[in-house]
Amino acid sequence: MTNKEKSDAEIIKELDSIIENGISIDYDTKPKYTVKELSKKLGLSSHTIRFYDKEHLFPFVKRDVSNDERLFSDADWAFGKLIKCLRQIGLSIHDCRLFILDTLIGDDTVKERLLILVNLQASLRKQIHELQEAERDLQYKIRFFSYLDEEIEIEKEKGTFTDKKRGLLSKLKRFVSKQKSLGC
CATH class of the missing domain: 1.10.1660.10 (Multidrug-efflux Transporter Regulator; Chain: A; Domain 2)
Structure with missing residues (x-):
């Protein structure tokens, strides 16, 4: 065993x-x-x-x-x-x-311990990759809501604010095109 x-x-x-x-x-x-x-x-x-x-x-x-x-x-x-x-x-x-x-x-089990550590490293690298992807998604959402907040504040200053349910990405073509022009 x-x-x-x-x-x-x-x-x-x-x-x-x-x-x-x-x-x-x-x-x-x-x-x-x-x-x-x-x-x-x-x-x-x-x-x-x-x-x-x-x-x-x-x-x-x-x-x-x-x-x-x-x-x-x-x-x-x-x-x-x-x-x-x-x-x-x-x-x-x-x-x-x-x-x-x-x-x-002792030393007779070095190979087993090495295998455990190598497998852990592979798992850790996968987790890091997944976290990096999650961070990129989060950064995009932060930019999105920062842009949205600026637009709403401008409308409030002008007195033209109405709730347009802008949380939907499909209604923010200007945001998407602005992000593309910035290389994001």
Whole structure:
């Protein structure tokens, strides 16, 4: 079974097993940040930090039993930066958990992680393209309503204003031709 086919429970069990058996990573796993401190460092709400912890996205979080407080390490902070990025571009909690598992497994999973990132990049580029098209449409509408507002204000100043239901594009040939002459 590949990691992609595993259930959340199976992934969490494997994450816990890896942590319990000890793992060597470049980051310090010593607990040092409270929820509030990590929240500030990552630019995420405390609620989001707690939610991500409940979803097992911070592999090295510890509990201070005496204060019933979560304590996060530099390793958790590094994973938090990764999670923030992956979530911003649309990766599911399940797939973030898989990415973390693959990261902890090590170099044998580099290809899988690379594939995830390449697919995310393609998805992000598509979203950017769609947003650029939406922005062009919005710019056109802003120009349209700015033009319409100017026309109405001129009529009001002249005392010739009547509501002509000019919100319909078909009635604004002058606007369209003006836009064409401007190269829009």
